[in-house]
Each structure stands twice: as C-alpha cells, then as structure tokens.
Amino acid sequence: MRYENRQAPEGINVTPVHPFKQFAQLLFAAALLVIILVVLLQFFGGWIGKRVPFQYEQALMEQVDISLGSESPPPEMVSYLNGLAQQLSAVMPLPKQMSVNVHYSKEDVFNAFATLGGNLLFYRGLLEQMPNENALAMVMAHEIAHILHRDPMVGLGGGVVSMVSLSMITGQAGFAGSILDKTGFVTGTQFTRHMENEADQAALAALARQYGHVNGADALFEVMRQHTGENKTPDWLERFAATHPLSEDRLDAVSRRAAESGWSLEGDLTPLPARFHDWLKQ
Amino acid sequence: MFEIISFVVLLGCGYLFGRRAEKKHINDIIEREKTFNSLPVIASRYPPENQYYQQQLVAGNVVVASDYFKSFTAGLINIFGGAVAPFEPLLDRGRREAVLRMKEEASKLNADLIFNIKLETTRIATGRTGAIEVLAYGTALIPGSKPAPSTAEAPRAM
Numbered sequence: 001m002r003y004e005n006r007q008a009p010e011g012i013n014v015t016p017v018h019p020f021k022q023f024a025q026l027l028f029a030a031a032l033l034v035i036i037l038v039v040l041l042q043f044f045g046g047w048i049g050k051r052v053p054f055q056y057e058q059a060l061m062e063q064v065d066i067s068l069g070s071e072s073p074p075p076e077m078v079s080y081l082n083g084l085a086q087q088l089s090a091v092m093p094l095p096k097q098m099s100v101n102v103h104y105s106k107e108d109v110f111n112a113f114a115t116l117g118g119n120l121l122f123y124r125g126l127l128e129q130m131p132n133e134n135a136l137a138m139v140m141a142h143e144i145a146h147i148l149h150r151d152p153m154v155g156l157g158g159g160v161v162s163m164v165s166l167s168m169i170t171g172q173a174g175f176a177g178s179i180l181d182k183t184g185f186v187t188g189t190q191f192t193r194h195m196e197n198e199a200d201q202a203a204l205a206a207l208a209r210q211y212g213h214v215n216g217a218d219a220l221f222e223v224m225r226q227h228t229g230e231n232k233t234p235d236w237l238e239r240f241a242a243t244h245p246l247s248e249d250r251l252d253a254v255s256r257r258a259a260e261s262g263w264s265l266e267g268d269l270t271p272l273p274a275r276f277h278d279w280l281k282q
Numbered sequence: 283m284f285e286i287i288s289f290v291v292l293l294g295c296g297y298l299f300g301r302r303a304e305k306k307h308i309n310d311i312i313e314r315e316k317t318f319n320s321l322p323v324i325a326s327r328y329p330p331e332n333q334y335y336q337q338q339l340v341a342g343n344v345v346v347a348s349d350y351f352k353s354f355t356a357g358l359i360n361i362f363g364g365a366v367a368p369f370e371p372l373l374d375r376g377r378r379e380a381v382l383r384m385k386e387e388a389s390k391l392n393a394d395l396i397f398n399i400k401l402e403t404t405r406i407a408t409g410r411t412g413a414i415e416v417l418a419y420g421t422a423l424i425p426g427s428k429p430a431p432s433t434a435e436a437p438r439a440m
Contacts, residue, residue, distance in 0.1 A: 003322040003395065007315060010308075013374040015367040019355065020297065022367060026358035033361070169361060175350075176357035179289065 013027065030173070031183050034166060038187040041162035046191070049157025050150045051078055054098050054118070057153055061117030068121045075280040077104050080273060081122060081140075084133070088141045091209040092148055092202065110227050112139050114146035116153065117137055123282035124280055129223050133270040134216020139141030141210075148202065151195045185241075192243045200250060204257050213267025214258050221251040294432045296350030303349075304371055311378045318385040323420060330395070335423035338391060342383025342419075346376045348412035356412075369412075376416035377401060384418045392423035 030081055081102040089100055100118045109123040120143045130136045146152065166184040170177035207214050225247035245253075258265050274277075313376035329335065348356075352368040359366050380401065388396050407413040 003324075005319045005322045007312075010312070013364045014370045017300070017367050019351070019368060023351070023355045023358070026355060026362065030358050030361055088335075172360045174357035174360060175353045176355075182285075240401060 027176075027179075029174070030169075030180055032181045034169065034180050035187050037165060038162045038184045039170070041165055042158035042188065042191045043228065045156075045158035045161040047157075049153040049155075050152075052153055057150075058117040061115075061119060068115070068119055069105040070107075073104040074104070074195060074279045076275065077279040077282075078102065080276070080279075085120065087146060088137060088144055088206050088210060090140070092144055092206050094144065094148055094204075094257075097276060098147065100147055102140075112143055114143040114152055116156065118147045120144070120147075126277075128158075128280055129227065130272065131219050131223065132216055133272050134211060135220040135223065137210060138203055138207055138217040138220045138270065141206040144206070145199040145202035146195070149195065149198060151199070154195070155192070164173055189241060189243045194243050196244050197253070200214040200245075200253060203255060204254065205261070208258075208261070208263040211267060211270065213264040214254065215265055215267040218251055218254045218265075218271050221247045221254065225251065229264065244268045292350045293354060295365055296352065296354070299346060300349030300351055300412060304375065307375050307379070308371070311375065311382065314382050316376065318382060318389065321385050321389055321393065321396070323385065323399050324382060325397075325399055327398050329421070331399050334428045335394070336426040338393075339349060340384050340388045340391070340393070340396060340420060340421045340422040341417060342380045342385070343415060343417040344376055344379040344383060345406060345413055345415045346372055346379070348372060353412050366426070372414065373403070376403070376414055377418070380416040380418035384420060388420075388422040391422055391424050393424045395423045396420040398435065413420070 019071045060178050081104060085100050085102050094100070098118060100120055102120045102122060104127075105121055107123050108125040110129065112120065112122045112126050114120050120140070122139075126139070127136070130139075163184065166181065170180045171186070173180055189206045204217055207217055228247060239249070255265060257263070329337070348369065354374065355368045357364050359368075381399070384396065384399075397420060399418060402417045402419075404415045404417075405412070406415045
C-alpha cells in the first residue's frame with residue numbers, strides 16, 4: 001500500500017492582510033501615537049517646569065556642579081558680558097528673584113545658550129563675528145528672555161521627559177524606532193521654535209528699551225545666515241524640522257515686529273569696547 | 283533630506299524585491315511539493331511494521347532572510363501587538379523548503395517514507411537584519427531485504 005502527502009491548501013499559515021495596507025495603517029497609528037505623546041508631555045512637562053521656583057533651579061545647578069565655559073576666562077571679557085547682561089536684565093525686566101550669570105568659553109563654536117539656573121554661555125566663535133554691541137545685545141537679550149520664560153526648565157520638563165518616554169515606545173519598535181524617534185523630535189521642534197520666536201520678540205523689545213531703536217538686530221541674523229551658509233535642504237523641510245526658525249525668517253521678523261511695535265530700525269550703533277578683540281585673543 | 287530618501291528607497295526596494303522573491307520561492311515550492319508528495323512525511327514516532335525497512339537519518343535545512351520592509355513593519359507591530367503577519371510567509375517558506383530538501387535527500391536514497399519528522403527554527407542574525415534557519419529532520423525508511431540473522435542484535439528503530 002502506497003501513501004501520499006496531500007498538497008496543503010495555500011495561505012493557511014499566513015494572515016490574509018495586504019502588507020502595504022498594514023504597513024500604512026501601522027505607520028500612521030504609530031506616528032499619531034508619538035505626536036500625541038510628545039505634544040501632551042511637552043505641554044504638561046512644560047507646565048510643571050514653569051512652576052518650579054527659580055531658586056530650586058539654581059540649587060539643582062549647584063548640586064550637579066557643572067563648570068560652564070573655560071577655566072580661566074579673560075576677566076575683562078567676563079565682566080563686560082555680565083555688565084551688558086545686567087543692563088539688559090534691568091530693561092527686560094527680569095524679576096528680582098531671578099538673576100543671570102554669563103560664562104565665556106574660548107572654544108571656536110558659533111553659539112551661545114541659556115541653561116538652568118540663569119546661566120548663559122557665550123563662545124568665542126560667536127563673539128568674534130559680532131559687528132557691534134547692538135548685535136551682541138540682541139543675542140544676550142534673546143538668551144536672557146529664555147531664562148525669563150523659564151525655557152531651560154520647560155525644555156527639561158517637556159523636552160527631556162517626552163524624549164525619554166518616547167524611547168520606551170521606540171525601543172520596542174526595533175527597526176522602525178529610528179523613524180518614530182525622528183517623528184518625536186520633529187514634533188518637539190514645533191515647541192522649541194515657538195520658544196525661539198518668543199525669545200526673539202522679547203529681545204527686540206529689550207533692545208528698543210535699552211538703545212531706543214532696534215538697529216543691529218538684523219546684523220546678527222545676517223551674520224547667522226552667512227555662518228549657516230547655503231545648503232541643499234529645501235526650505236519647507238528645513239523650516240518644519242529645525243529647532244530654531246531660519247535666520248532668513250528671523251531677519252524678516254525683525255522689520256515686521258519693529259513696524260508692529262513702533263520701534264525704529266534706524267539709530268546709532270554702539271561699538272564694542274576698544275579692547276574687545278584683544279580679550280578674544282587671550 | 284538624505285535620510286528620508288534613503289529610507290523610502292530601502293523600504294521600496296524591500297517591498298518590491300522582497301515580494302518578488304517571495305512569490306518566486308512559493309511557486310517553486312508548490313511545484314516541487316507536487317513532485318515529492320508521493321514520498322510521504324509523517325510525524326508518527328512508530329514506523330510501519332508490515333515490511334522490513336532500512337533506516338537512515340535525513341535532514342534538510344534552509345536559511346531565509348527578512349527584508350527591510352518586513353522588518354520595519356514587524357517593528358511597528360511590536361508596539362501594538364497582534365499577529366506578526368510579515369514574518370508568517372517567511373516561516374512558512376522556511377519550513378516547506380527545509381522539508382523539501384529533506385525529501386530530496388530521502389528520494390536519492392529511494393526511501394518510501396520519512397517518519398518521526400521534527401522541525402527546528404533558529405534566529406541566526408541579530409540586529410537590523412533578520413534571518414532564520416529552519417532545520418527539518420526525520421528517519422527515512424528504505425525498502426530492503428532483512429539481513430541474515432547474526433549473533434549481534436540488529437539495531438532497532440526507535
């Protein structure tokens with residue numbers, strides 16, 4: 001007697017689903033989940049972050065004990081930067097319980113940032129490019145505005161918390177995780193760009209109060225645009241995925257905001273201290 | 283920008299080439315299965331006792347790789363749960379191909395039947411590229427005449 005295996009029907013071991021349809025549904029659902037999560041955490045984390053007293057923020061910075069800037073910065077530079085910060089803080093105005101402390105780094109980095117506890121760090125690479133005090137004051141006032149708006153704390157509460165929570169999802173997604181991470185990052189940039197715009201607005205107002213005009217602010221964004229240079233990324237994509245608004249847009253915003261608020265775009269520019277470039281060489 | 287383009291290209295290649303390879307493989311499997319259906323494979327541990335057979339271990343194994351599209355979709359399924367449909371045809375192909383290769387070996391030995399078939403699966407690639415190995419093995423029964431009795435006890439089938 002001969003036996004024979006029957007031919008098994010096809011498809012019995014496979015879930016009948018169109019791969020592309022399933023992929024599209026899953027990607028849409030996962031991206032939506034990430035966006036909702038990041039938006040919620042940015043809102044609530046930021047909301048909580050803003051309500052943490054500034055003293056706690058300072059105490060936190062003291063505890064972690066991170067030294068900002070170079071070890072032995074030129075004292076004249078540090079005192080000049082802090083002096084400018086004091087003047088701008090007075091016109092912002094920064095509440096009494098809040099204070100800023102400016103640090104200087106000799107590194108050739110085109111950047112300046114505000115961090116927890118009212119600490120600002122200015123790099124030599126940026127200061128070298130400053131054409132006058134007004135442009136420098138624009139950067140300084142922008143960073144002080146971040147402190148005033150409690151952005152470093154909001155960034156910690158909203159940004160960091162949402163990214164950590166996001167990694168719990170994306171860690172599960174293996175291969176697809178990197179794409180979801182980027183979705184979360186781009187969602188987060190919508191919030192950071194909002195912060196940057198608000199800081200620009202407050203900085204221009206401070207500039208107008210300090211110097212009586214906003215001349216020099218445009219020079220800063222012009223320098224920044226030249227520094228960034230031309231790149232091949234299309235504008236719409238760059239606008240959508242960048243943490244900061246484009247220098248081009250910020251430049252346009254200067255004249256728009258000046259017109260809206262009645263600030264003069266003309267006025268005498270204040271030169272940088274005579275020995276400013278010598279301090280940079282130290 | 284470059285990342286977006288490379289992602290779409292990889293995904294597209296994975297989808298198109300992966301599906302093409304899969305279809306081709308399944309059609310090939312179906313054809314070969316029809317040829318080898320006359321050599322039955324049974325899972326029973328007990329061989330038929332109506333005839334004397336020589337026994338020999340036969341095995342077939344195969345390594346099948348996933349593609350970018352499948353791995354990506356499977357990653358997304360990991361978030362929501364549910365049947366990991368993209369990997370189902372992969373395993374189905376692996377099992378059937380391994381059984382076929384085992385049958386090919388048994389056929390060369392002029393076997394009538396393979397009994398006590400077992401299947402084993404191992405993931406052999408970690409990280410981003412997924413690949414599985416499927417091993418099928420069983421005992422082939424080859425018709426033969428009973429050897430002359432000897433003093434030593436003849437090996438017995440399990």
